[in-house]
Amino acid sequence: MEISAGGRLVVRISAADVGKRVSVRQLDELAPAGERFTDTIGVLTSWDDGVLLITRRDGGLVRITESSLVAGKIVPPAPARRKGPSAAYPELARVAARAWQPVEREQLGGWELRASSGFTRRANSVLPLGDPGRPLDDALDTVRRWYADRGLPAYVQAATGGEGTQEPLCAELAARGWERDVSAELWVGGLAPVADRGPSSASQVVLSRTADSAWLGRYHRKGAGEVALRVLGSGPSVWFATVPGEAGAAPAAIGRCVVDGRWAGFTAVEVDPALRRRGLATTVMAALAVGALAEGASAAWLWVEMDNSGARAMYSGMGFAVHHAYHYYREPQRASAGAPA
Numbered sequence: 001m002e003i004s005a006g007g008r009l010v011v012r013i014s015a016a017d018v019g020k021r022v023s024v025r026q027l028d029e030l031a032p033a034g035e036r037f038t039d040t041i042g043v044l045t046s047w048d049d050g051v052l053l054i055t056r057r058d059g060g061l062v063r064i065t066e067s068s069l070v071a072g073k074i075v076p077p078a079p080a081r082r083k084g085p086s087a088a089y090p091e092l093a094r095v096a097a098r099a100w101q102p103v104e105r106e107q108l109g110g111w112e113l114r115a116s117s118g119f120t121r122r123a124n125s126v127l128p129l130g131d132p133g134r135p136l137d138d139a140l141d142t143v144r145r146w147y148a149d150r151g152l153p154a155y156v157q158a159a160t161g162g163e164g165t166q167e168p169l170c171a172e173l174a175a176r177g178w179e180r181d182v183s184a185e186l187w188v189g190g191l192a193p194v195a196d197r198g199p200s201s202a203s204q205v206v207l208s209r210t211a212d213s214a215w216l217g218r219y220h221r222k223g224a225g226e227v228a229l230r231v232l233g234s235g236p237s238v239w240f241a242t243v244p245g246e247a248g249a250a251p252a253a254i255g256r257c258v259v260d261g262r263w264a265g266f267t268a269v270e271v272d273p274a275l276r277r278r279g280l281a282t283t284v285m286a287a288l289a290v291g292a293l294a295e296g297a298s299a300a301w302l303w304v305e306m307d308n309s310g311a312r313a314m315y316s317g318m319g320f321a322v323h324h325a326y327h328y329y330r331e332p333q334r335a336s337a338g339a340p341a
Contacts, residue, residue, distance in 0.1 A: 015047035017044055026065075040062050041057075047066075058183070085299035088164040095265065096303075097127055099267065100235075103123070109139070110129055111143075113143065119231055120231070147331075160325050162323050165324050184304060184325070188321065191299055197286050207291060209239065210240065236259060241256070254284065255284035262298050302320065
């Protein structure tokens with residue numbers, strides 16, 4: 001926290017610093033003694049009418065009245081938890097989007113509208129990576145109509161907590177009543193360490209360019225139809241991994257990897273619940289990583305749910321670390337005619 005030469009706390013930020021990462025301290029005079037100061041670090045998203053809005057790394061919004069502010073300063077971008085591949089959010093967002101392509105898409109300026117009959121939010125949401133080419137409210141109206149025409153709710157995928165992420169857009173959506181429905185994180189790491197973790201049992205992994213009926217038998221989204229197969233099979237270079245189960249049973253483990261230039265993205269890594277904690281997920285990822293290295297990739301990424309403590313511990317042990325959080329904002333719900341408001 002910023003302290004002057006005289007030992008006093010100093011506020012060294014202003015409304016001109018909107019968009020920068022800051023550290024602030026506020027005073028709550030009603031709090032018990034010893035708990036009156038609260039520190040917040042995040043992106044200064046707005047400063048209007050005497051109220052600061054700060055977006056934390058996880059996307060949480062903190063509102064602070066200017067009158068309660070006792071100290072503040074600009075701070076450098078958050079350091080990576082460990083050494084890993086470097087990339088700004090737009091690069092990784094495009095790479096991840098190419099690894100999970102929708103059946104239908106349409107451009108709205110720098111926004112991409114994606115639809116796939118409701119199969120996953122990622123393939124049925126807006127990816128905003130530029131200016132929509134019109135005022136935000138007009139763009140959102142267009143988004144609502146586009147998804148309504150397809151019988152789908154309108155979602156916007158937006159990110160926080162990394163270089164080039166979208167804290168201001170998240171705040172604008174929240175101000176307009178768009179509700180944050182689901183949040184997760186994208187993690188990155190080196191690819192070679194993943195391949196090096198492969199045990200001798202990696203030979204039991206069967207690799208294929210297509211998802212066969214056995215692979216789909218383990219995939220958690222049951223009843224995957226033609227649309228799902230098109231999404232799963234999309235990407236520059238797609239590989240599916242299977243560890244066969246007992247005769248006639250679903251596979252013991254599966255995984256999917258998409259190689260795209262220097263990046264290898266891991267998705268759908270799933271293990272039979274009865275066989276977890278035996279290293280099968282690591283085995284699957286190692287086999288896929290070996291193949292990705294052979295295609296020239298050197299860096300890896302994957303999606304992790306925020307409440308999946310087991311997966312987070314495993315990926316952290318492989319050298320992965322959080323790059324950014326991403327959130328799905330759903331259009332405001334309107335009461336139907338004759339229904340309670």
